[in-house]
Amino acid sequence: MAENNRNIRKEIDTKLNDPVLRGALARFAEQYPVARLKAYENVEDVDGLRNSFKAMKVDVVEHLEEIADKFEASVKARGAHFYRAKDGAALKEYLNKVCKENNVKRIIKSKSMATEEIHLNEYLKEEGYHVMETDMGEWIISIAGHKPSHMVMPAIHLSKEQCAEYFSKELGRKIEPVIYDMIQTARKNLRSEFIEADMGITGANFGIAENGAIGLVTNEGNARLATTMPRVHVVVIGYEKLIRNTQDAAKILRLLPRNGTGQRMTSYMTMVDGATPIIHKKDGQWVEEDRVCHVILLDNGRLEAAKDPVLKEVYHCVRCASCLNVCPVYTLVGGHVYGHIYAGGVGAILTALLHSMGDFEKINELCIGCRKCVEICPGKMAIPDLIDELRARNVKQKGLPFMVSAVFENVLSSRKVFHTLLRAASLAQKPFTSGKMIRHLPLFFAGLSKDRSLPAVAETPLRDRMANLVKKNKPNAKKRIAFFSGCNTDFVFPDTGENAIKVLQDLGYEVVFPEDQSCCGKPIIGMGDRETAKNVAIRNIEAFEEAKPDYIISTCPTCTETWHKTYVELFADDPKWKDRVEKIAHKVREFTSFVAADYEKLGRLNPTKGNEKVTYHDSCHMRRGLGVHEQPRKLLEAAPGYEFVEMHNCDKCCGMAGAFGVKYVELSMPILKDKIKNIQESGATTVAVACPACMMQIGGGLDKQAQGIKVKHVADILAENLK
Amino acid sequence: MKKVCTNWAATFTSDLVSAKYWNEFKQNATNAAAEIHEVNSWAEAQAKVLELIAEQKATKICGVGHEENAEVAKIYETISGLEGVTLHTDKFEIAEHAEQSHVGISCAEFHIAETGSVCVDTKSFEARVTSMLPEMHIVFLNKNHGVNTVEDAFKIISPVFTSGHMGFITGPSRTADIERVLTIGVHGPGRFVIIAIDETNGGAA
Ligand code: SF4
Ligand code: SF4
Numbered sequence: 001m002a003e004n005n006r007n008i009r010k011e012i013d014t015k016l017n018d019p020v021l022r023g024a025l026a027r028f029a030e031q032y033p034v035a036r037l038k039a040y041e042n043v044e045d046v047d048g049l050r051n052s053f054k055a056m057k058v059d060v061v062e063h064l065e066e067i068a069d070k071f072e073a074s075v076k077a078r079g080a081h082f083y084r085a086k087d088g089a090a091l092k093e094y095l096n097k098v099c100k101e102n103n104v105k106r107i108i109k110s111k112s113m114a115t116e117e118i119h120l121n122e123y124l125k126e127e128g129y130h131v132m133e134t135d136m137g138e139w140i141i142s143i144a145g146h147k148p149s150h151m152v153m154p155a156i157h158l159s160k161e162q163c164a165e166y167f168s169k170e171l172g173r174k175i176e177p178v179i180y181d182m183i184q185t186a187r188k189n190l191r192s193e194f195i196e197a198d199m200g201i202t203g204a205n206f207g208i209a210e211n212g213a214i215g216l217v218t219n220e221g222n223a224r225l226a227t228t229m230p231r232v233h234v235v236v237i238g239y240e241k242l243i244r245n246t247q248d249a250a251k252i253l254r255l256l257p258r259n260g261t262g263q264r265m266t267s268y269m270t271m272v273d274g275a276t277p278i279i280h281k282k283d284g285q286w287v288e289e290d291r292v293c294h295v296i297l298l299d300n301g302r303l304e305a306a307k308d309p310v311l312k313e314v315y316h317c318v319r320c321a322s323c324l325n326v327c328p329v330y331t332l333v334g335g336h337v338y339g340h341i342y343a344g345g346v347g348a349i350l351t352a353l354l355h356s357m358g359d360f361e362k363i364n365e366l367c368i369g370c371r372k373c374v375e376i377c378p379g380k381m382a383i384p385d386l387i388d389e390l391r392a393r394n395v396k397q398k399g400l401p402f403m404v405s406a407v408f409e410n411v412l413s414s415r416k417v418f419h420t421l422l423r424a425a426s427l428a429q430k431p432f433t434s435g436k437m438i439r440h441l442p443l444f445f446a447g448l449s450k451d452r453s454l455p456a457v458a459e460t461p462l463r464d465r466m467a468n469l470v471k472k473n474k475p476n477a478k479k480r481i482a483f484f485s486g487c488n489t490d491f492v493f494p495d496t497g498e499n500a501i502k503v504l505q506d507l508g509y510e511v512v513f514p515e516d517q518s519c520c521g522k523p524i525i526g527m528g529d530r531e532t533a534k535n536v537a538i539r540n541i542e543a544f545e546e547a548k549p550d551y552i553i554s555t556c557p558t559c560t561e562t563w564h565k566t567y568v569e570l571f572a573d574d575p576k577w578k579d580r581v582e583k584i585a586h587k588v589r590e591f592t593s594f595v596a597a598d599y600e601k602l603g604r605l606n607p608t609k610g611n612e613k614v615t616y617h618d619s620c621h622m623r624r625g626l627g628v629h630e631q632p633r634k635l636l637e638a639a640p641g642y643e644f645v646e647m648h649n650c651d652k653c654c655g656m657a658g659a660f661g662v663k664y665v666e667l668s669m670p671i672l673k674d675k676i677k678n679i680q681e682s683g684a685t686t687v688a689v690a691c692p693a694c695m696m697q698i699g700g701g702l703d704k705q706a707q708g709i710k711v712k713h714v715a716d717i718l719a720e721n722l723k
Numbered sequence: 724m725k726k727v728c729t730n731w732a733a734t735f736t737s738d739l740v741s742a743k744y745w746n747e748f749k750q751n752a753t754n755a756a757a758e759i760h761e762v763n764s765w766a767e768a769q770a771k772v773l774e775l776i777a778e779q780k781a782t783k784i785c786g787v788g789h790e791e792n793a794e795v796a797k798i799y800e801t802i803s804g805l806e807g808v809t810l811h812t813d814k815f816e817i818a819e820h821a822e823q824s825h826v827g828i829s830c831a832e833f834h835i836a837e838t839g840s841v842c843v844d845t846k847s848f849e850a851r852v853t854s855m856l857p858e859m860h861i862v863f864l865n866k867n868h869g870v871n872t873v874e875d876a877f878k879i880i881s882p883v884f885t886s887g888h889m890g891f892i893t894g895p896s897r898t899a900d901i902e903r904v905l906t907i908g909v910h911g912p913g914r915f916v917i918i919a920i921d922e923t924n925g926g927a928a
Binding site: 155179182219227251268278 | 754
């Protein structure tokens with residue numbers, strides 16, 4: 001497929017340098033969450049609503065065949081025709097036949113992702129039909145020759161001036177860039193298309209099995225008009241839109257407009273059921289008769305997805321596009337770089353399932369796993385997890401690129417080799433470091449340190465300090481903690497590791513450091529190499545079992561999540577390891593929440609007000625992966641010497657996200673700059689984090705962009721107040 | 724006129740439909756840019772319609788709903804008598820003239836407080852074009868026929884919707900497709916007017 005040869009780096013660059021796009025997306029990213037929340041103000045239990053919607057979808061996927069059969073029977077019983085199209089080609093052939101049978105020349109379309117997915121318009125035009133797209137945004141991009149850049153607002157990447165140019169070209173006269181006038185001009189032009197059309201093609205937001213009705217939500221009214229006038233109505237609906245009962249539609253209608261456009265309801269919600277009456281002129285006479293209606297149920301990869309134990313979750317998607325609106329990557333680059341028609345993280349998944357794995361390969365790295373989308377998705381779809389799954393399957397099938405696999409197999413899976421290399425790096429970087437940061441890198445890596453310094457690998461890693469630290473374990477300790485440092489804390493921020501251990505010792509715990517521990521394996525899992533990841537996990541698990549701890553504690557939320565969740569998943573089908581892994585994973589705790597619980601019991605969580613203003617950055621994995629956000633704040637509020645203040649967008653990703661921050665510097669930097677700006681505007685002079693990766697990214701950004709502000713791990717702040 | 728349900732009001736039950744949802748409906752509908760006029764009788768409703776016709780300088784009008792509602796039929800009689808105004812109420816005439824008409828008039832079945840929507844039964848072609856093609860769409864609504872939520876609306880719809888065409892209208896047609904600037908009046912009417920009649924105060928006179 002041609003798209004496989006895409007130079008995605010170049011495409012990203014073009015988008016980053018498009019001021020119209022950047023401006024529009026940045027404004028939208030600010031305004032959307034506010035509008036959405038306002039729309040939900042009068043829904044009592046939003047989470048309950050989402051859960052019941054999700055449960056409904058789970059039921060549909062489980063009984064998909066049965067529900068599809070029922071839908072088919074209901075449609076037919078009401079005088080409409082029904083066809084199951086296995087793919088785009090079958091659908092096109094069928095539709096062409098319908099057109100011929102009904103002597104159709106002119107077709108109007110209202111926006112439908114399913115028809116875009118199979119490039120239906122192009123086909124119909126090639127076959128000689130007059131086809132007109134009637135959604136304003138779709139119409140604009142069709143005259144511009146563009147692809148949609150957003151699933152709900154396809155022309156968001158264009159300014160009114162650019163639109164006016166395309167209008168002028170299309171209509172052959174000068175059109176001024178006045179939005180209202182342009183819309184009225186388009187309305188007039190499209191109105192005659194509706195009147196003269198022989199056929200209207202619509203999609204469907206839902207299809208009801210019990211009565212065969214389909215439902216459509218639109219604001220412009222084009223879908224309503226397409227179901228109003230033409231003498232032939234064709235519905236193209238994907239299996240994922242099916243629901244059992246009419247009542248079920250209410251759930252979709254309460255969620256979709258609010259999430260999609262921040263409205264409580266769109267201007268029009270239209271339900272069409274069977275062959276409805278129309279009045280039209282036949283041989284010069286007005287006659288009333290039932291119109292011809294064809295409902296086409298499109299498969300194109302959907303049925304296979306429904307049978308997939310993991311990927312069937314895509315059925316929870318109502319195509320509201322809110323996952324794009326909050327995605328830190330989408331809101332920087334827009335939809336075009338995602339290649340096919342579905343954009344954002346969910347776009348990567350749909351592209352893989354409905355289009356091609358080749359395209360998925362190109363774009364899967366554009367998800368940085370921040371989980372913002374999961375938090376907002378009406379169906380609570382775990383987008384980053386599905387991407388991980390697809391990635392892993394792809395790697396299993398095709399393997400990793402040679403260099404990457406060589407590194408994983410030879411370096412990361414052997415602790416000794418890996419750690420020897422890190423120690424060597426500590427020496428090699430010497431000429432470039434000042435303080436604890438690498439400010440200048442050899443030319444090749446210049447881009448990496450343009451807006452961000454990189455932290456230097458510490459001279460003495462945490463593991464080498466342990467011999468001294470364990471001496472401070474109090475006799476008669478109440479419980480034993482095995483400390484899991486993770487690579488960053490061990491080699492880059494050993495001071496933080498030391499501070500965390502001191503805090504735990506102060507609480508009366510014995511802290512030990514299993515020597516054989518190594519990288520948790522997250523980077524390997526992130527690349528989809530689950531076999532190597534399993535080997536790494538086994539070594540860590542063995543090392544920690546041997547330490548016989550009551551708890552395993554880490555100052556890195558990503559490591560914590562990996563131990564807690566991913567290890568368990570990796571061995572879920574492995575009877576030999578399953579129980580063992582679950583047992584040890586059960587002991588894993590995240591540092592700040594663990595300490596906060598003890599401090600609370602000891603009465604050490606009383607808010608204070610010191611001189612130093614401190615703000616807190618929520619790490620994605622901490623907040624949305626582990627669900628921890630109150631505890632670190634409580635610790636900071638109670639920290640003597642500090643006054644806690646919130647910053648705007650405190651839980652928005654800092655742009656590091658594992659290897660992403662290094663590989664896609666050009667994307668990572670604008671995200672970081674935004675973060676630094678929000679930190680500065682909070683008035684804080686210290687920014688606290690609870691994640692070493694965020695500490696690296698934000699610390700590097702502050703060093704280059706805002707030197708007066710310090711970054712500290714919550715553990716560092718707590719240690720300052722130990723006696 | 725063909726309808727999904729010939730008598731919606733007969734299906735309303737007091738646990739779902741009530742006058743108490745009016746205020747929230749009004750708020751949400753107004754936020755969605757619907758224009759609302761509250762009247763206490765059909766006579767007042769007629770006066771309001773005449774006012775709107777004059778304001779819109781409408782000379783061509785389509786109207787449906789008179790077969791089901793004698794009060795609406797009376798208003799149409801009055802409109803027909805207006806000088807310089809043509810009113811179409813026959814379905815074939817509506818089919819012919821709706822596109823050039825300035826105002827379309829129809830009836831809504833009930834309203835939904837949560838969203839500011841009205842539920843319309845548009846099984847017939849003439850009801851559909853009347854509500855979509857003219858620049859202004861006026862609906863008559865019984866002010867006391869309201870439900871609280873979309874869930875409740877579907878409790879009414881589910882048992883009666885077995886085939887045909889129906890839906891909700893929530894304000895005028897709109898788009899935000901150019902620079903996300905809200906623009907009213909795209910493919911459908913640019914003005915959506917609700918005349919809400921409070922029939923408890925002798926409105927049915
Ligand atoms: S994945 Fe969720 S948020 Fe994204 S478009 Fe689908 S329903 Fe909306
Ligand atoms: S996890 Fe974050 S980066 Fe990935 S798709 Fe969701 S919002 Fe975008």
